[in-house]
Amino acid sequence: MKTKISIVRTRNRIEGVKQAVDLLKSNPFQGKAVVLKPNLNSADTTPGSTHIDTLRSLVLTLKAMGARQITVAERSGPGDPTRVVMEKKGILKLAAELDFYILAMDEMAPDSWVLVRPQDSHWRDGFLFPRIYREAESIVQTCCLKTHAYGGHFTLSLKNAVGMVPRAGHSYMQELHSSPFQRQMIAEINTAYSPDLVVLDGVEAFVDGGPARGKLAETNVILAGKDRVAIDAVGVAILRLFGTTPAVSQGTVFQQEQIARAAALNLGVQSPDQIEFVTADPEGADFARKITEILLKT
Numbered sequence: 001m002k003t004k005i006s007i008v009r010t011r012n013r014i015e016g017v018k019q020a021v022d023l024l025k026s027n028p029f030q031g032k033a034v035v036l037k038p039n040l041n042s043a044d045t046t047p048g049s050t051h052i053d054t055l056r057s058l059v060l061t062l063k064a065m066g067a068r069q070i071t072v073a074e075r076s077g078p079g080d081p082t083r084v085v086m087e088k089k090g091i092l093k094l095a096a097e098l099d100f101y102i103l104a105m106d107e108m109a110p111d112s113w114v115l116v117r118p119q120d121s122h123w124r125d126g127f128l129f130p131r132i133y134r135e136a137e138s139i140v141q142t143c144c145l146k147t148h149a150y151g152g153h154f155t156l157s158l159k160n161a162v163g164m165v166p167r168a169g170h171s172y173m174q175e176l177h178s179s180p181f182q183r184q185m186i187a188e189i190n191t192a193y194s195p196d197l198v199v200l201d202g203v204e205a206f207v208d209g210g211p212a213r214g215k216l217a218e219t220n221v222i223l224a225g226k227d228r229v230a231i232d233a234v235g236v237a238i239l240r241l242f243g244t245t246p247a248v249s250q251g252t253v254f255q256q257e258q259i260a261r262a263a264a265l266n267l268g269v270q271s272p273d274q275i276e277f278v279t280a281d282p283e284g285a286d287f288a289r290k291i292t293e294i295l296l297k298t
Helices: 013-023 052-064 082-089 091-098 157-164 172-178 182-192 228-242 257-264 282-296
Strands: 003-009 033-037 069-074 101-104 113-116 127-130 138-148 197-209 214-217 221-225 275-279
Touching: 003 013, 003 228, 003 282, 013 052, 013 197, 013 221, 033 052, 033 157, 052 069, 052 091, 052 138, 052 197, 069 082, 082 091, 082 101, 091 101, 127 182, 138 157, 138 228, 157 182, 157 228, 157 257, 172 182, 182 257, 197 228, 221 228, 228 257, 228 275, 228 282, 275 282
Parallel strands: 003 275, 033 069, 033 138, 069 101, 138 197
Antiparallel strands: 003 221, 113 127, 197 214, 197 221
């Protein structure tokens, strides 16, 4: 079976996000309460964190698709608390304007978390995971396009789930970043939930450095799809197209450890030939051909 990934070549996030979602021709949100996970580990300029226009367009698109309720739930850090990051990014103001809820997960009570122990996991004793995502009617996440200088190699949709694991009062981040299996552990967090939509904002990318700051490239693309493995595989191919780090360039795309582990856990596609691109114009189709060549390269 194939999964659809939409590609929109644009610098306009407001229009691009809507177009990328529309191209999928699927609406799992009618009448649903949606929980939305951005990438707000810091308040750094995009792609260091989610762009306000991306979030605005995504919320408006979900409302137009009939979402009954939207909650943006995030855990920031290291650095500022989540609510401070949201304030700096203008998200609290946006929530008041567009009428959606905010949940700073570092403020949640202990009973708002549930212990998850993935089978055959590299986590010593599992990890706590937020009930709001574990029990959600529908989940959307939006990630950035960037490399990761601290062992993750890249931080796209799979690594965005690290922000669902608590930091304060727990040693999870120390365990993750000190482990030789860091990239496998990132994939294993994703067994705790399944998104109905992932939107990757690749209007700009860090092709080196990251996650907060790095070498910037104007990649001018927005992706959308349901499959995190496919999204990350395409994201890695885009980073390679624009010239990236040796770690991200090594081996085939599906040999990258985050992707390989996620595929082995049946979190998404197993190979590049299971990805079907949908585009809106010749520029998008040409870009999809270039990405396909990289994905199929052995």
